Amino acid sequence: MASPTETGIGTPQPNGEAPVGVDPMLSTLTGESSVRGPGRIAFIGAGSIGRPMAERLIDCGRDLIVCDPSPTVRAHFADLGCPTTDMPGNCVDAGIVIFMVANDAQLKSAATGPSGLIPAIDPSSAPILLIMSTVLPETVLEVAAEAASRQAHTIDAPVSGGSLKARNGTLSIMASGEPADIDAVRPVLDQLASVTFECGILGNGQKTKILNNLVGVANLFLFAETMHVAQLLGMDLQRLADVMEQSSGRNNGTKDWTARKGLFRWNSEDLAAVRSVVDVTRKDLHHALMLAERAGAATPLLRALVQGHDETPYTDVLMRWRALASEVGGTGGRSGATISNEHKGSCDDDRVP
Amino acid sequence: MASPTETGIGTPQPNGEAPVGVDPMLSTLTGESSVRGPGRIAFIGAGSIGRPMAERLIDCGRDLIVCDPSPTVRAHFADLGCPTTDMPGNCVDAGIVIFMVANDAQLKSAATGPSGLIPAIDPSSAPILLIMSTVLPETVLEVAAEAASRQAHTIDAPVSGGSLKARNGTLSIMASGEPADIDAVRPVLDQLASVTFECGILGNGQKTKILNNLVGVANLFLFAETMHVAQLLGMDLQRLADVMEQSSGRNNGTKDWTARKGLFRWNSEDLAAVRSVVDVTRKDLHHALMLAERAGAATPLLRALVQGHDETPYTDVLMRWRALASEVGGTGGRSGATISNEHKGSCDDDRVP
Numbered sequence: 169m170a171s172p173t174e175t176g177i178g179t180p181q182p183n184g185e186a187p188v189g190v191d192p193m194l195s196t197l198t199g200e201s202s203v204r205g206p207g208r209i210a211f212i213g214a215g216s217i218g219r220p221m222a223e224r225l226i227d228c229g230r231d232l233i234v235c236d237p238s239p240t241v242r243a244h245f246a247d248l249g250c251p252t253t254d255m256p257g258n259c260v261d262a263g264i265v266i267f268m269v270a271n272d273a274q275l276k277s278a279a280t281g282p283s284g285l286i287p288a289i290d291p292s293s294a295p296i297l298l299i300m301s302t303v304l305p306e307t308v309l310e311v312a313a314e315a316a317s318r319q320a321h322t323i324d325a326p327v328s329g330g331s332l333k334a335r336n337g338t339l340s341i342m343a344s345g346e347p348a349d350i351d352a353v354r355p356v357l358d359q360l361a362s363v364t365f366e367c368g369i370l371g372n373g374q375k376t377k378i379l380n381n382l383v384g385v386a387n388l389f390l391f392a393e394t395m396h397v398a399q400l401l402g403m404d405l406q407r408l409a410d411v412m413e414q415s416s417g418r419n420n421g422t423k424d425w426t427a428r429k430g431l432f433r434w435n436s437e438d439l440a441a442v443r444s445v446v447d448v449t450r451k452d453l454h455h456a457l458m459l460a461e462r463a464g465a466a467t468p469l470l471r472a473l474v475q476g477h478d479e480t481p482y483t484d485v486l487m488r489w490r491a492l493a494s495e496v497g498g499t500g501g502r503s504g505a506t507i508s509n510e511h512k513g514s515c516d517d518d519r520v521p
Numbered sequence: 522m523a524s525p526t527e528t529g530i531g532t533p534q535p536n537g538e539a540p541v542g543v544d545p546m547l548s549t550l551t552g553e554s555s556v557r558g559p560g561r562i563a564f565i566g567a568g569s570i571g572r573p574m575a576e577r578l579i580d581c582g583r584d585l586i587v588c589d590p591s592p593t594v595r596a597h598f599a600d601l602g603c604p605t606t607d608m609p610g611n612c613v614d615a616g617i618v619i620f621m622v623a624n625d626a627q628l629k630s631a632a633t634g635p636s637g638l639i640p641a642i643d644p645s646s647a648p649i650l651l652i653m654s655t656v657l658p659e660t661v662l663e664v665a666a667e668a669a670s671r672q673a674h675t676i677d678a679p680v681s682g683g684s685l686k687a688r689n690g691t692l693s694i695m696a697s698g699e700p701a702d703i704d705a706v707r708p709v710l711d712q713l714a715s716v717t718f719e720c721g722i723l724g725n726g727q728k729t730k731i732l733n734n735l736v737g738v739a740n741l742f743l744f745a746e747t748m749h750v751a752q753l754l755g756m757d758l759q760r761l762a763d764v765m766e767q768s769s770g771r772n773n774g775t776k777d778w779t780a781r782k783g784l785f786r787w788n789s790e791d792l793a794a795v796r797s798v799v800d801v802t803r804k805d806l807h808h809a810l811m812l813a814e815r816a817g818a819a820t821p822l823l824r825a826l827v828q829g830h831d832e833t834p835y836t837d838v839l840m841r842w843r844a845l846a847s848e849v850g851g852t853g854g855r856s857g858a859t860i861s862n863e864h865k866g867s868c869d870d871d872r873v874p
Contacts, residue, residue: 328768340768365764368757375754376764379747384769386743386822387736393813393820394732400816401728404721411718411729415681415693416737420771460746463753466841467746468833469739469826476825484819 207231209356210259211266212278212285213301214241216444217327218268220335221300221360226250228337228359235259235278256281257288259295264353266298271451272307275299279311286314294320298353300341302326302378304455305371306462312370321349324373325357325364328380338362342380344373375459382456385449386473387419389485392432395495396488405495433493442486446477453477560584562709563612564619565631565638566654567594569797570680571621573688574653574713579603581690581712588612588631609634610641612648617706619651624804625660628652632664639667647673651706653694655679655731657808658724659815665723674702677726678710678717681733691715695733697726728812735809738802739826740772742838745785748848749841758848786846795839799830806830 211222212235219241222234226248234245234252242252256278259265265285269275279297280286289295297315299308299322312322323345333339339361343350350357350366357364367376394417398408409425412418421428435445453474460467564575565588572594575587579601587598587605595605609631612618618638622628632650633639642648650668652661652675665675676698686692692714696703703710703719710717720729747770751761762778765771774781788798806827813820 342764363767365767367760367764372756375751375756376761379751379761380765380768380770382747382770383740383744383765383772386739387772388769390739390822390826391736393818393823394735394809397809397813397816397818397820398728398732400818401812403725403728407720408729408732411695411720412733412736414716414718415733416741416773417733417735418771418773418776419736419740420769423771456747456750459754460750463750465746465750465753466837467750468837469743469829470746472825472829473743473822476822479825480821484821488819 208233208262209264209266210235210262210285210295211268212236212256212259213267213269213274214238214245215268215270217331217334219244220331221266221268221327221339222250223248224335224337225356225359230356230359233259233262255283256285257283259285260288260290261293262295264298264356265295266300266356268300270301272303275301275303275307275311280314286311286318286320289315289318289320291319294318296320296349296353297322298325298356299323300325300327302452302455303374304458305374305378308371308374321346322370323349323353324370325353326373326377327361328377329361334360341365342367342373342376344368344376345370378452378455378459381449381452382470384420385452385477387421388449389477389480391419391421391428392485392488392492395492399491399495405492429493429495432489436486436489436493439482439486442482442489446480446482446485450474450477561586561615562617562619563588563615563638563648564621565589565609565612566620566622566627567598568621568623570684570687572597573684574619574621574680574692575603576601577688577690578709578712583709583712586612586615608636609638610636612638613641613643614646615648617651617709618648619653619709621653623654625656628654628656628660628664633667639664639671639673642668642671642673644672647671649673649702649706650675651678651709652676653678653680655805655808656727657811658727658731661724661727674699675723676702676706677723678706679726679730680714681730682714687713694718695720695726695729697721697729698723731805731808731812734802734805735823737773738805738830740774741802742830742833744772744774744781745838745841745845748845752844752848758845782846782848785842789839789842789846792835792839795835795842799833799835799838803827803830 208231209225210233211218211225214222214234214236222232222245226232232250234242234250235254235256235258236242236252237254242254245252253259267275267278269278278284297311297320299311308322308324315322323343325341325343327339327341329339337360341357341361341364343357343364344367365376367373395405395408398405406425409422413422435441457467457470457474460470561584562578563586564571564578567575567587567589575585575598579585585603587595587603588607588609588611589595589605590607595607598605606612620628620631622631631637650664650673652664661675661677668675676696678694678696680692680694682692690713694710694714694717696710696717697720718729720726748758748761751758759778762775766775788794806823810820810823810827813823
């Protein structure tokens with residue numbers, strides 16, 4: 169069972185366990201002493217995405233301490249020879265502290281709560297805080313202000329990509345903060361991600377992720393609805409995706425229809441999988457609407473989308489995605505349909521064998 | 522003033538003139554006789570997109586007859602040395618008859634009405650009907666059935682792209698019908714478009730365009746809302762577009778942010794320009810919803826979008842697009858922001874100088 173940490177596409181829902189760092193009475197610290205100095209990385213929140221990220225860092229030879237409220241998760245990392253704790257304050261001696269908890273409340277608790285990291289920091293040897301959870305930008309700024317009072321610097325670096333990319337170190341990271349701080353953690357970021365976007369001042373990483381996900385979530389579900397209609401009409405879906413890829417309907421799903429069908433399959437294996445994706449993407453859209461409202465922006469289509477997505481039954485998504493995942497080709501197409509004229513190559517090159 | 526024919530992005534709204542072919546009493550035929558045989562092309566509906574398409578064909582040396590209810594439009598083409606008429610039935614002796622009228626009702630009137638084309642066809646020398654308007658697939662099938670009763674074949678070939686692409690012959694065409702018929706008109710299609718997608722059986726061209734536009738319209742307006750929020754937050758919009766281009770937010774607007782700003786500028790010059798785009802895209806979304814309903818597909822996000830787009834005030838769109846068009850760079854970014862790790866090139870290559 170996953171701990172209540174960052175969820176992602178293809179992963180089960182957070183369960184109901186207590187958030188990290190709430191009750192210092194429960195504190196346990198196993199394995200080696202946490203006092204290991206700047207070479208150590210603390211990983212707070214080893215849930216559905218955090219766990220494979222932490223495993224990846226262990227694979228890369230990193231000296232890790234893992235903090236998670238789930239005994240199962242801690243036992244797993246103990247088996248990997250890794251010290252574990254359920255109290256963020258025990259992570260204070262690492263050089264870098266990664267936060268990969270599920271939401272704003274858990275981040276505040278783990279960072280600034282009574283058994284949290286920041287109250288335990290010694291200003292003469294403060295770690296760098298690396299916030300990789302997806303939270304509101306103002307939460308990052310609040311935590312950073314607390315950290316600064318103890319001479320600790322903060323970087324904002326939310327990730328994109330599912331558990332498989334987390335495990336393989338091929339995530340995308342949207343990092344922001346002081347350039348020198350980003351440079352200091354870059355070797356770690358490079359082990360977790362195949363691309364790190366530098367997004368400017370602290371908080372911009374979250375803003376970039378939220379705004380990207382606004383469009384990304386809309387397209388994920390809207391493109392599925394589109395292909396569902398086409399499927400019922402008996403159209404050749406690969407062909408339609410190829411045309412859209414070169415037209416105004418271009419989106420992240422038209423780049424590789426076979427891969428997109430795989431994503432639909434992976435995320436519709438059971439209702440829990442669908443619920444996980446729908447819930448995390450509802451959170452994404454609500455974050456976007458909050459950001460828009462606080463910026464004073466009118467966003468009527470986003471507002472309509474938020475409501476539409478909130479009201480879409482999980483079973484509807486399950487049905488559509490499963491039908492698309494099992495698609496083996498339409499009937500309405502001309503056999504070996506082609507594109508005439510000089511742009512021919514640019515379409516066929518995108519087709520996946 | 523444009524005639525009530527196919528509208529497109531960047532073009533004024535259709536005015537209130539009577540639809541093509543309604544009143545045979547008004548029939549006029551100027552210039553040479555229309556009896557010129559299969560080399561001649563008839564062009565019915567020379568409105569905001571049709572007019573530059575017809576001009577393009579004249580530039581290419583085509584022998585054209587132009588049919589439009591607007592005396593101004595007819596005078597324009599007469600000045601270009603082109604025979605004109607306001608009665609589709611007068612186009613019967615052309616080898617190819619292009620329909621570029623504004624909507625389903627105008628198409629039915631021009632094709633099957635009392636002064637329409639089909640009743641005037643001599644089955645022994647029937648033209649090919651080339652429907653380039655955006656209409657419902659069933660309207661294409663209805664017209665094609667009527668045409669077939671006079672031995673005339675029909676091709677469905679709606680276009681994408683604005684008036685500039687129409688004038689330059691760089692539209693995209695989504696063609697469907699019998700392969701031999703498409704082959705017969707291919708030289709004409711190639712003069713109008715830089716790419717022609719062959720979409721299968723008759724009606725699939727319209728289905729493909731409607732489904733593409735579903736996603737395309739959503740992204741056009743949603744991406745503008747997204748960038749509007751980013752602009753109010755003081756972010757670097759070029760940078761954000763670059764990140765989204767490589768992430769789940771990838772869409773047709775992230776491919777080239779400078780070009781997208783140009784599109785926003787072009788379409789927000791005055792309220793009439795905005796109204797034209799909003800109206801034609803509302804029609805697109807309603808077409809998509811009709812197609813979904815007739816296919817028996819549940820499309821909750823599309824339904825929410827239709828309502829949200831219908832209710833968005835023109836002035837809201839005007840304000841947002843103008844603000845984006847005048848954007849000269851954000852303040853929140855690290856100067857010369859970069860992408861680290863091996864994927865660097867693929868982002869910077871997309872940046873427009």
